[in-house]
Amino acid sequence: MSKRQKRMFAVAALLVGIGLAATLGFTAFRKNMMYFYTPSDLLSGKVAAGAALQLGGLVEKGSLRRGEGLKIEFTISDCSNAVPVRYEGVLPDLFREGQGVIATGHMEAGNVFVASTILAKHDENYMPPNVAKATGNVDGKHSCAPFKSVTASN
């Protein structure tokens, strides 16, 4: 092979490699991405049952029910709508009624969200930006009406 041919070959090999890597990465990305929804999004029927997704909002006050063992039920709300959530496991430290959470899981028949993991907001000031936006949280104070009393009593 001449030098020129060699170089062309190298460039072609590089392009094929980059193309392969990009396709692989893109496919993996598409397959594993999870959308973030608020309860209102979910109830407006945009989501297929069984698809993995993240649900964010506030844990509604008075909604927490403990069941057998580690089973737990509560409601995630964004002030206008609420979705019941089922979970089995140990809750994060900062999980509390009236606090922002993000649950990962899927919707089941009967509009119940089954969560596999739950993340709570990380400190008294910090709320995941998703949740803050979804709930209209301003400066750490929950601005939506049903939760005002919750923050005040804390």
Next chain:
Amino acid sequence: MIPELGHFAVILALGLALLQAIVPLLGFRRRDARLLAFGASAAQGQFLAVAAAYACLTYAFVTKDFSVAYVAENDHSQLPLIYRITAVWGAHEGSLLLWVTILAGWTLAVSVFNRRLPPDMSALVLSILGMVSTGFYLFILLTSSPFTRLVPAAAEGRDLNPILQDPGLAVHPPMLYMGYVGFSVAFAFAIAALITGRLDAAWARWTRPWTTTAWMFLTLGITLGSWWAYKELGWGGWWFWDPVENASFMPWLAGTALIHSLAVTEKRGLLKSWTVLLAILAFSLSLLGTFLVRSGVLVSVHAFASDPSRGLFILGFMAVVVGGALSLYAWRAPKLVAEGELRLFSREGLLLFNNVFLVVTCAMVMGGTLAPLAIDALGLGKLSVGPPYFSPLFLILMSPLFLLVGLAAVVPWKRGNWRETVQRLRWPAVAAVVFGVLLPFTLYGSTRLLAATGALFGTWAVVAAAQDVWRRARAKPELTAGLRAVPRAVWGMTLAHIGLGIWAIGVSGVISFGDEKDVRLARGASTTLGGYDFKFVEAGETQGPNYTAQQGTVLVTHEGRRIATLYPQKRLYSSQGQVITQSSIDTGLLRDLYVSLGEGYDDGSWSLRVYYKPVIRVIWLGGIFMFCGGLLAVSDRRYRLARAAERKAVEGAEAAAA
């Protein structure tokens, strides 16, 4: 008074950094030796000023001066002294001050150790570092001064975030920043080479120890961060592919590629413009990391600070640095000419493949980290990808690197010989297969594909690296003399590659055989995991210096033998009313037993998280090996001899000129 002094010291440092940036550049244009030499003095003055500012802030923390807003937010009267000192970098403003202080420290080191560099090169490097410092001082003064007063003063501080009150995290940020900031030196060398057009073996030899030093601190910083997350966050995980972790991992991947391509540039005079590009990339990714962590754009467990004006400033700064550097690159890089031809089957060819895979891995991590941000910014919805995206792709891309690491250890520079290669890698290959099959059985009594592959690759890397040293040592008639004749740089490389090997054994082992369980246990009840019995004995209260804790007592037994008593806690830090889980771990080289406390129920039972983590320590041991390897490599005689030779040459030239 002291905080005002600190503020003034930052302004002074800004002035000196500006001088350091401008004067040597003028000297370079006018070929004025005095102006060129001024950079070093300015750098030393700048370091003194910023160190004084840093001392002032530390003083404010130690004396609990709650009239300073930043101190009031991150300090508390009951905080133990050690954490009052580390709280200085506990949040945004202070960690930036730490950043510039470390940058000034690196600059000082460059000005001291590089006295014998050609004066124009040394001056340009200092000038570029001065420009970077200027950007950060402006950032501090314009958007985030830690010295701003709080009127009226707070009666009590809001306390350091309790999850940061841990020895692992006390040293994690400084180590990480040593790495991030250290890449600015490689960056400055690269830009100086573009400006002067001089990029030869000597340039690579100057740049290498700086880059390796930065890389080894970054390695240590990431290792410490992983260890801290494991024991402090209470989920038993050692890597979450969290955007902030990725932010530190991307510069590491680019930096690892850089130290390998620098070797090619030094030994063979090849890949010059690629090396320069990698140096720019590594530093840009360090800046990107700062941007990601400090701008609050991320949905992340780490996102402590969020302020759009800060994010915009860093974004603008990044645009200037990266844009400027790349324009200069586009303009000047074509002048960098390779000094030979590159054959694919040679050490440099294999190192090129190593670079390709590292950079592609870096791009993969970057895609997964930034694409969700871009999609959100375009209003196409909020989404995220997690470990199911990163982990498989990472494993696929890492596998060829492991094959390469063994090959490159035996293939010589310039031209490889297949027969010789096969002959020398026979035994490492046999050892790798044998260990790959046997190791999982010996450790866990069974095997999985991933565990076997990890053990195979890990053993391959370790044995191939070791046989290189062995062959070098055997070249001398006496073994001890032979071992002593092996250069430290080779020892360093060997140690780092062994670290990589045992890291792989650890990762594949813990993924394949780790086990976990969430349970609710009544007093006296027990559960079994990984062959161990965990008995929940009781729960009570205990008091710490600045918290009260509920503490569980868990007795661990194995086949009736008592192994350990664990005391997981749930701590309530009264200052912020924050509850933090403190896990309790029985550590061992071959397995960790890990218990963290969930919550107490009305009937007296508790929920617990129980983990069995085989060989997890080996993962961090791998990181420590890599760090030590870097340490050995930079202490190699070659660099000192090279400096002595340069000194002689320069002195000779000076004598001739006089």
